[in-house]
Amino acid sequence: MKHFPIKKVLKILMVISVIFFICPFDNIQGEEIDEKNEIINSVKKIFEDRNEAILNGNLKLIESNYDKNTRYGTWAYEHEEKKMKYLKNWEEKQGVKFIEITPDIVVKRVRKSEDKFSVNLICSTEYKYIYTDAPKSINSCRIGTSHVLNMKKKDERWIITKEWYKDPFADSLNLDNLKADSVKQYILSQGKRDFSSMPDGRKSSVEYADRYCGIASGKKYGYTYNKKYRNYNSRGGDCANFASQVMHEGGKFRKNSSWSYDRSGATSSWLNADGFKNYMIYSGRASVIAHGSYEKVYKAAYKLLPGDFIAYEKKGDITHISVVTGADSRGYSLVSCHNTDRNKVPWDLGWSDKNIKFWLVHVNY
Known part of the structure; x- marks a missing residue:
């Protein structure tokens, strides 16, 4: 019986390993990468x-992107349908027309489970609009959202079976009244x-808000919050925390025993929307311009200046704070905030509901 040298045997085994194990694995891995890339491209197309559909009012563009044979897929589609109708109603109320909506999608993770995929992503969407009687003046705002989508393939297309995201328009899908x-x-x-002569405190507050409004900030900032502060979105909301940062870091308002933040935590007046509103007013750092329903306060909203803030009230409870950061071509006040992230968005967009009241608050810089 012929014996082969040990070194030669080892070489043969190594070659066999490459042929039967490594190469097939690489092929499988490559197929998975291709599949994930296909899903990412499909998701981007769905968002487009x-x-x-919003711009053209054509629901047929999006209907085929959802699995309407499932409850969650149907709900996801119906929600987008309601949002589209709300935006059309808001356009009519405002006298504007959206002319361009551009999403910038950053996929964070794609996970496979059997024949389905879960996709985690953030989307920074720029909305451009014009007033119908002044089409040459283009206004722009940006809204940032985080999404989790479940996808499956049907008839050679990837469709949504379930979707979760904090919709910036969810609190106001009805303008009928x-x-x-x-x-x-x-x-x-x-x-x-014209805000060119406003004091430095207001200017620096706007600069801070622009820089740190998260997914709604410019791409050059990486869509992030200020890492010096905790993100409280998963603990009840980050809107008052952000407004406090704007007042402190931008407006140079000093911390005190009632209104403060450090590594161990924050006072309720810093972190809680109702607490923030009450503290700013009763401390004398701010004063109320107007309070009431949209129809009661919308004229007074033109008195708001960059660096002021708006508190949004539902059923007697302050549920949200936005900071005023500018005005559009018709002088309509624009706001920036966290959860969901907004950057220079018309102050009532997503909040124009008869059950919502507004506190328009002037800050004393």
Whole structure:
């Protein structure tokens, strides 16, 4: 019987390993990468279709992107349908038209489970709009959202079976009770406002808000919050925390025993929306311009200046804080905030519901 040298045997075994184990594994891994890339491209196309549907009012563009044979897929589709109708109603109330909606999607993770995939992503969406009587003046705002989508393949297409995200319009999907004509006439009668002479405290507050409004901030900032502060979105919300940061870091308001933040935590007036509103008013650092329903306060909203804030009230409870960061071509106040992230968004967009009241608050810089 012929014996082969040990070294030669080892070489043969190594070659066999490469052929039967490594190469097939690489092929499988490559197939999975291709599949994930296919899903990512499909997700981006779905988001583009959604925005195109809003611009054109064409629901057929998005209907085929959902698995309507499942309860969650149907709910996801119906929610997008309601959102589209709300935005059309808001356009009519405002006297504007959205002309371009551009998403910037960053996929964080793609996971496979049998024949389905779960996709985690963030989306920073720029909305451009014009007032119908002044089409040359283009206004722009940005909204940032985090999404979890479940996807499966059907008829050679990837479709949504379930989706979760904190919709910035979820608190206001009905404008039926608003006297849109009179509101629109007033809005269209307003002109551009000049903030060039405002004090440095207001200017630096706006700069801070622009830089750290998360997914709604510019791409150059990496869509992140200020890492010096905790993110409280998973603990009840981060809106008051962000507003406090704007006042302290931007406006240079000093911390004190009632209003403070450190590594161990924060006072309720720093972190809680109701507490923040009450502290700013009763400490004398701010004063109320107006309080009430949209129809009661929308004219007074033109008195708001960059660096002021708005508190949103539902059923007697302050549930949200936004900081005023500018005004559009008709002088309509724009706000920035966390959860969901907004950057220079019309102050009532997503909040124009008859059950919501507004506190318009002037800050004393």
